[in-house]
Amino acid sequence: MPSQNSQSLEKMSKTDTIKLRNRYIGKSCKLFYKSDPLKIVRGQGQYMFDEEGTRYLDCINNVAHVGHCHPKVVEAASKQIAVLSTNNRFLHDELVHCAEKIINKMPGDLSVCYFVNSGSEANDLALRLARAFTKKLDVITLDHAYHGHLTSLMEISPYKFNLPGADPKPDHVHVASCPDDYRGKFNRFNSSSDMIKDQYIAEIESIAKKVTEEGRGIAGFIAESLQSCGGQIIPPEGYFEDVYRVVRKYGGVAIADEVQVGFGRVGTHYWAFETQNVVPDIVTIAKPMGNGHPVGAVVTTQKIADSFAATGVSYFNTYGGNPVSCAIANAVMDVVENEKLQQNAQIVGEYLLSEGIKMGYDFEMIGDVRGYGLFVGFEIVKSKSCRTPATQEAQWIVDRMKSVHRVLISSDGPNENVLKLKPPMVFTKENAEEFFVAFNECMHFLQKVNLSSLTEDVSNELPTRTDLLIKAM
Ligand SMILES: Cc1ncc(COP(=O)(O)O)c(C=O)c1O
Structure with missing residues (x-):
């Protein structure tokens, strides 16, 4: 159910917004999440909210440096x-x-x-x-x-x-x-x-x-x-x-x-x-x-x-x-x-990097983990030994992190296979843990299946974000 707050903020349906955008905005202005773009109506700290009041953990927006709407x-x-x-x-x-x-x-x-x-x-x-x-x-x-x-x-x-x-x-x-x-x-x-x-x-x-x-x-x-x-x-x-x-x-x-x-x-x-x-x-x-x-x-x-x-x-x-x-x-x-946000970037960044490196040992498809403070990248490859960029898989992870886990990340690099994290500086260790729960689930799933066999129905049967968070607690 849409929350009252978000309804009062945003009256037009997402479908109508897409229609108007397609009609009036140049085609070269691309959206995140091509197949199901997000309509964001509000931001607070390290979170963004869509028109239905759904909350997303923002790991993308380094622009909202001290947190959305500080x-x-x-x-x-x-x-x-x-x-x-x-x-x-x-x-x-x-x-x-x-x-x-x-x-x-x-x-x-x-x-x-x-x-x-x-x-x-x-x-x-x-x-x-x-x-x-x-x-x-x-x-x-x-x-x-x-x-x-x-x-x-x-x-x-x-x-x-x-x-x-x-x-x-x-x-x-x-x-x-x-x-x-x-x-x-x-x-x-x-x-x-x-x-x-x-x-x-x-x-x-x-x-x-x-x-x-x-x-x-x-x-x-x-x-x-x-x-x-x-x-x-x-x-x-x-x-x-x-x-x-x-x-x-x-x-x-x-x-x-x-x-x-x-x-x-x-x-x-x-x-x-x-x-x-x-x-x-x-x-x-x-x-x-x-x-x-x-x-x-x-x-x-x-x-x-x-x-x-x-x-x-x-x-x-x-x-x-x-x-x-x-x-x-x-x-x-x-x-x-x-608010000592530089110090926060150092502490949470070190945690992200060290946990990321540990996670890298568990998955053949995480070729490299690198970063400095709250600027971290995970290079997704077909296997550690071949280092072939796993572009489609990286895109799949980005989409699944959003649609199932409500975590926003992006992919970039010359092969678009590097998952990028550059969240607002108010990002906490708990936020990092939430990211890892979601990312782990995506990687486990990828490890098990052939990506080309994935359908909407299959992904709908996967555990929800809440299930995973409860399991991780
Ligand atoms: C490294 C770098 N320099 C410059 C720019 C351009 O900044 P703006 O989009 O504010 O013009 C960007 C934008 O993404 C950037 O990433």
């Missing part, structure tokens, strides 16, 4: 929007406080902030800064990377430009292998562990050298500190230290895309690049910064900012840095601090 964030947003929302050409305290808070969390010479509205805008501006500073155009990016939907970013996102039908990679973009030690070009199966990092670095050095010898030069290297769309990739220790050294040697700047992984998600540090003991020249931040509200920023050094100013072209962004966005970002950062 009261402090809601309060900051409503207070500020009731007073003023305007552009950043007027002085405003929320903006300067926000910049100060961000800079206080940044290491080294990272001391200048620009406000934008999204991760894409942040990365586009980062490219402009790098190009203004170096007077070069060429960029090195990593295979499988995604940096945003603007034209400038589709060009540096192999995750997109390698798709059939996409515009091809332009000549000024150079793709280096993703430092994935499980499935990457150099991995723990074809290289000794002390060689893997150096092989990836040698590739970057050879790209930088070639581009320089051709007289073009490198403007910069851009990478997520932990690659997300690539399948929750944790680069080898010391990787970024060496990449940055090489890139700088050839005159380029280092851009860290922290759009997915910033603001304490990795637990041990506030920024994921800090896990590699490096200081980038430019850092881009967004998604978690607004807890669902569109706000982002670019942080750089005074030297780079000065070279951008020296072009004489002023930077204006109508909504970037408006008082409402900044009030929200300030509230998000305060909540991370006051």
